[in-house]
Amino acid sequence: MLNNNGCIENMHELVFYSLIIYLAIRIVGFGVSIDFYFSTKALKFKTLAIGWILWIFATLFPIFAELTNDINLANQLLVINVLLASLGALFITDGFVRYYLNVPLKFLAISSAYMIITPIIITFTLGPIVAINFSALTLFAIQIAVYVIPAVRIKKLKQSMGKSIRWFYATLLSFFLFLPVSLFISMQGLGYGLYDSNDVVLIFFNYFPPMVTFVLFIILLVHLEYSITSVHKAELKDKYSHDLGNILQVILSASSLTNIDDNLSQDAASKIELVKEKCIVASKLLKEIRKL
Amino acid sequence: MVKIARIIIVDDDKDIVTLFEEVLRWEGHEIIAKAFNGQQAIEFFKSAENPPDIILMDHRMPIKDGLSATEEILIENSNVKVVFVSADFAVKETALKIGATYFLEKPIDFSKLLIAIKKCASSN
Numbered sequence: 001m002l003n004n005n006g007c008i009e010n011m012h013e014l015v016f017y018s019l020i021i022y023l024a025i026r027i028v029g030f031g032v033s034i035d036f037y038f039s040t041k042a043l044k045f046k047t048l049a050i051g052w053i054l055w056i057f058a059t060l061f062p063i064f065a066e067l068t069n070d071i072n073l074a075n076q077l078l079v080i081n082v083l084l085a086s087l088g089a090l091f092i093t094d095g096f097v098r099y100y101l102n103v104p105l106k107f108l109a110i111s112s113a114y115m116i117i118t119p120i121i122i123t124f125t126l127g128p129i130v131a132i133n134f135s136a137l138t139l140f141a142i143q144i145a146v147y148v149i150p151a152v153r154i155k156k157l158k159q160s161m162g163k164s165i166r167w168f169y170a171t172l173l174s175f176f177l178f179l180p181v182s183l184f185i186s187m188q189g190l191g192y193g194l195y196d197s198n199d200v201v202l203i204f205f206n207y208f209p210p211m212v213t214f215v216l217f218i219i220l221l222v223h224l225e226y227s228i229t230s231v232h233k234a235e236l237k238d239k240y241s242h243d244l245g246n247i248l249q250v251i252l253s254a255s256s257l258t259n260i261d262d263n264l265s266q267d268a269a270s271k272i273e274l275v276k277e278k279c280i281v282a283s284k285l286l287k288e289i290r291k292l
Numbered sequence: 293m294v295k296i297a298r299i300i301i302v303d304d305d306k307d308i309v310t311l312f313e314e315v316l317r318w319e320g321h322e323i324i325a326k327a328f329n330g331q332q333a334i335e336f337f338k339s340a341e342n343p344p345d346i347i348l349m350d351h352r353m354p355i356k357d358g359l360s361a362t363e364e365i366l367i368e369n370s371n372v373k374v375v376f377v378s379a380d381f382a383v384k385e386t387a388l389k390i391g392a393t394y395f396l397e398k399p400i401d402f403s404k405l406l407i408a409i410k411k412c413a414s415s416n
Contacts (some may be wrong), residue, residue, distance in 0.1 A: 253399075
């Protein structure tokens, strides 16, 4: 919450260290997403990476606000903080939802524009605190969507998650602990992020569940990608070994049928025998490939 | 003396179907139908006046795979012998479990195929 002068008064140590941990986790999240993006070129990882980047910057702004004595600047920085946090949440949610839903890019563009323009207008008309509350409310709405969208599309979700669904449920559960805290903070009129709060218990519950959620979400992404890649590789292996098996079958069958011909010269017959022998060697190699 | 069998060949690879047909005819067997997917095989089987003795069945095929087709065919007539000739070794256990008589892994030598056909024909 802002003080009477509109700036943060002595950020609690626990808040500061929580922000540093947030920063570290989000950098890891960004690294994982960007790595997956470069290896798959999938749009979902592009939006996930953008989401993490927005969250990284969101973490930095309250620290910058703490460093400045300029009240107006501190206000602007805090508005940017919550704006980036809500925008980051939108991109992260969008990226993850793309695992099981086709979301039009238009939706992301319109939502982003709305979430950027509205707080800016509010800041200059109604003041920064209203703008911060607006973005915090938007963030809360996205948090609710994180539960509603999977519930509506549960069948598709389960299909796309496979065994990784356990990590998804764990992520949702840890995040669920954060929702009442988030609601309580808003209802008490306390500022987003508790940047000037001294309530250690509240600070702990405000920062710890999201931290666990971020870590679980990163594990979920890695687990999911590993599973998808493994399944894809196994499918390709089966497909190629099947096709090679068919090709070898044709060569072997054609050779055998040609060898039946009584008029075949001894030289030609021995060459056909050689082809058959090599086919048998190739089929043994194929069996080894199938075992991989 | 080899007992003559009435056979349906099912494989999505037309070259394999042609070559199997040639060798089986050469051996004296009667090829009553050729199907290129599981669905076609079921239709041929159901429309045949006299059911075949043996079905040579591939597994990985478009429209309907060999396992699904075999299940449906065996429900229709459990006396028919289904010999799987497939490059999908992973389905061997399932194929035998649902009632296939033999599972031959591609590529196979004709001698092995003919032995399997002979055994099936004799048991019929």
